[in-house]
Amino acid sequence: MSTNFMSQWVYSPIVKDHFMNPRNTWVEEENFEFDGIGEVGSLACGDQMRIAIQVKDDVIVDLRWLTYGCASAIASTSMMSEMVIGMGLEEAYNLSPATITEALGGLPDHKFHCSVLGDKGLRAAIDDYLVKQKRDNPFKKKVAKVICECNNVTDVAIEDLVKSGEAKTLEDLERITKYGTVCGKCKSEVAELFDQFKHIYST
Amino acid sequence: MEQQIIYLDNNATTPMAQEVVDAISEANTLFGNASSMHGFGREAAFAIEQSREKIAALLECDPNEVVFTSGASEANNTVFNIFRDAIDLGSKRNRIVTTVIEHPSITEMVKFLKKRGYRIDEVPVDKTGRVELETLATYLGEDVALVSVMTGNNEIGTIQRIAEITKMAHAVGAYMHTDATQAIGKIPVQMRTWDVDYMSISAHKFYGPKGIGALAVKNKVPFEAFVHGGHQEGGKRAGTYNTPSIVGVGVAAELAKQNLQSESAHLWSLREMLRKGIEEKIPNVVVNGNQEHCLPGTLDVSFPSAEGESVLLYLDMEGIMVSTGSACASGSLEPSYVLLASGVDIELAHGSIRFSFGRYNTEEEVLYVLEKLPPIIKRLRGMSTR
Known part of the structure; x- marks a missing residue:
């Protein structure tokens, strides 16, 4: 039993790191003032994400998230949050699930939809931001x-x-x-x- | 506290007892084909027959009613195949009645047969996972060939009234099968007293080796081989005898019978210690299943707002091994059908964790879990949508 079975994990080492030490989570005590917020998934489906962004000059300057879900869902949101802080809205809107998955060092096939949720959640937050700004969505058509x-x-x-x-x-x-x-x-x-x-x- | 390794997934499988390991190791030299007439063959056959007697004593049946199989999945498939065959041959009794919470080796067989037009009804269960006798009665009739109900459930531990159900099945002229896999060594399993016609068991659930089990078949009830070939097991199951494993399951059966009372009490006390501790230390938890009629070592708990796979993996990091009814851990998008069928809300099913105790667990281990689990649930709830 004392062999190295702990080192052989279900997911990649990067997923493990983001699952164990998730970045940019929205702790309850923090009064995060956001410019846009989006939510996707449902508790009944077993995964749900809420993503809040702060935007300045069309750049995402900060982001907080909450995720109910499995290890790959948590890791996907955490990785996505690291990738898009400092990113322009257009680039962020075009961020694909495959890019998130790749950055995580891969996900098993049946977990791919976790990264899809991360990407949809982000788009929902950007959509919300643009609606609040009463701006048209210039990114939608391109994707x-x-x-x-x-x-x-x-x-x-x-x-x-x-x-x-x-x-x-x-x-x-x-x-x-x-x-x-x-x-x-x-x-x-x-x-x-x-x-x-x-x-x-x-x- | 130092990192420990705590195995609380004994309903999935158990470690082999040292007595079993020793017996198998010794039996590995019994290489003779037990079907051979010569000395080496007779030596192996003798060991197998001794083992058969121990299984019979454990299940409360005759040794000649025990058929060795590769495990409970094969035993369950064999039983359904017997009645499929009878129906194919034109039996007027052409309906099978089972439940919605059986093991996959039955539910998948049911799906397979239904697709081919066989009439099979799956009786629903109440909110604790129990088959209600009045409900069952509405499914029974003169056209029923077989009733198959598991003794105790692997996920939530709910125990069924097998003796009463058997009486009801026999009253309409149907045969009765029970998958007793999870019950062995935990509650008395009594083929004669219950009057059951077929009973499946699997060695690795009671500290025996994997890949071996048995189907106990009452004399003079319908039988048809599932695996055809040589004349082993009186033509009931072909294939050269796996002597070492059969010896192993015999020793495991002997231990299970000897220690039944003390082991049952041990499992229940650990289970209750953990349940009370969880309810005391963690707010908003739901204990699933039937708290009165429950296999003593099984505790299934839902933690709302903490998804099961995440809980499982965080616990694993602390060296605590459990299982979950969450969809994410199953590779599909659906959580446990047993929990859903027992009326557990789908969100709660996603956040369910099964702790299953075994012979070698201790109170110290429960204390360790009660130390590590609450902060994990708190942490996951903290980063969950709320």
Whole structure:
């Protein structure tokens, strides 16, 4: 039993470090004044994140987060927080889950959605900031990817419809966007995205 | 306090007893094929028959009713296969009744068979994980071939009324199976008294070796081999005898029978010490399962706002090994089906931790856990959305 089994951990050493010593957590006593705040996930799904940012001249100058979730969810939020403090809003908005995962030294496949949550949470905070500033969101279009080519439906459009609750089922989504009604090639990809967003935004 | 290593996952598996290790080590020289007629073969066969007698004594059945298998999963699959076969051959009794909280070696078998059109009902349980007899009665009828209900649950420890359920099954002419894997060495397991027809056990849950178990089959009840081949086990289970492991499970069975009372009391006192300590030191906790009819060494607790995998891994850093019903630890997005079926709120299921005690745990270890656990829960709650 005294062998080195403690050194062989479930996740990478970086994940372990961020899980054991999470950075920029929002301690209850701290009165953190934020300019934007976003929340994704749900307790029922087993992971939920709240991210608050301070913005100055379109740069994220500080960030605090709270996460309910597993080790990789905590580590993903912690890593994301380190990466984006000092980053411009546009770059931060474009931060991809893959970049977070890479910085963590990788995550097991079934944990990838943890890093997706981190990235969505950050975007939600930036969205909130821009709404509060009464500014249009100039970043959204750039990150949008067309999924249904026939009817020009983007991943961002699907995300927004799930997030707002307008599309509660795939049938709702089809009725609203007409995705997949022409060539039908995108159907499985849309279904996959829908499930993913449903997991992130269902409350 | 110095770093310790505390194993509280005995429902997952147990360490082998030193007596078992010694017996296996000795039996490793019994290389003869127990089916051979010569001296070496007879020597191995003799050791196997001795072991069979010890299992029979433990389960309260006859030695010729014990069939060695690779474990409880195989034993459970064998039983369902017997009735699948009977249904295939046109039996008028063509429905199986089981519960929603069985081990995966049954629930997955059920899924597999249902997909192929077999009629199987899974009876719900109450909020403590117990099968309500009145509810069960509504599922029984003249078309039921088999009723299969586990003796004690692996996750929450809830104990079922097997004797009463068996009576109900027999009253409609159905056969009765119970997976007694988790109950061995913890509560009396009585095949005759309960009048059960089939009973599954697994050695590694009671300080025996892995990869060996048994299916006890009452004489003159339906049987069909699951593994076909040689004539071992009277044609009930083919495959060359695993002599050392069979010897090992025999010794484990002997110890389980001898120590039942003292061990049961020991497990319950540690479990209660931890439960009281947790309730005293940590605010807002929920103890899952049935507190009256519970396997003595099992304690399943939910810590709202602290996710199970995180709790497990923080405890692991302190050398404390437990398990969780959280989705994150299972590789799926769904938390434990046993907890959900027992009416545990989905958020609480994500924050559930199972502590399962065994023969070698001590009070000092419980004190160590009570020292390390509260700050971990506090810390995780501190960084959780609130």
